[in-house]
Amino acid sequence: MKSNVLGDLSIEDFLANYWQKKPLVIRNAFPDFEMPFTAEELAGLTLETDAPARMIIEHGLPPENKPWQVKLAPFEDSDFTTLPDTHCTFLVNDLERYIPELGNLIEPFRFIPDWRIDDLMVSYAEDQGTVGPHTDDYDVFLIQGEGKRRWKIITREDYPKELIPDLPIALLKEFEADEEWLLEPGDMLYLPPNMPHYGIAEGACFTFSVGFQAPRTVDLIQNWLETFTKNNQFTKRFTDAKREPQENPGEISATDLNKLSSLMLDSIEQQKAELNLFLGKHLTESKGEIPPENHEIIAGYHEQYDYERESWLRFAFIKNQANNSLDFFADGHHVNLPKEYLKDIQELCENYYYSSESLKELMKNNQFNHIFEKLIQQGGLYPANS
């Protein structure tokens, strides 16, 4: 299979040899790249919305004059007018939520499933601007927008891991690169997780990052546990009808330990089907942020309208092998559907625009209809051209 951003490399080749393994530079991955906004417009966006943003200034400003000063949004006009002319970077996360057209920079990476994609970030740097030498614990595609940036990376595993102490950001104390590239507009660098990198602007430049998420076990388990009180799971108690006399009252015997751990582990095993549903809901849930108001909410479904989906609204589906059906998830909601809906659901998940015709069959299903209405009310779906 081909992707339009991997050059001559097939998706199979990229997944087998680079994804999570090796860095890769693709020259001209986005030919004729055109910047969708100016630095002033980007600054304006952070003044007008809640978009998560930060400034990183290598040689700090008075009165602190500290190296590596970090300022977090919300910003005021004066934060921008007092920025130095060099060695500073301004970064905005979740950009696709605030400028939906920028979904087109994420689209080419959807050979990796949507649930794995985190966000689109942009950085605007003045000459020599950098966020410093660091590692990220996620995969990232760095797409060079306007201007040039020199990227240096360390590929060997035994590099010095010590961080510069007492900084507001985690930066490596030593950084001896073993590869480097100057990226020009439209060029792209893929970096696997935890690979040290250091990008320095040569003249003012914009860099876009498509970042991926990899849930941590502790977060999955914690979130899963939080659903229990609601669902009344795991209420089975320990029993010991076959108890034998024991020598010392203080001992927790091997038999008891085995029974206790089996009680826990077997119960988890029995929850396997439930666990799949939890994962579908959890992975489509927005991360607690308030969605941006990109469109007016027009409540109620109108069957003559086409609908569009906001890029923050995550859809996913699971082919439910256990009961030969389909589970559809949308922003933490779930509906079980007959497998005959597979094609409709696949199209729903793949696209962001739905013709009135394409929604007809699905909307006949009461449960789906209910969720669709709810998502309209939440602003995640809206009539096209509204």
Ligand code: SIN
């Ligand atoms: C940047 O765009 O300046 C930083 C991106 C990164 O290093 O992950």
Ligand code: CO
């Ligand atoms: Co990074």
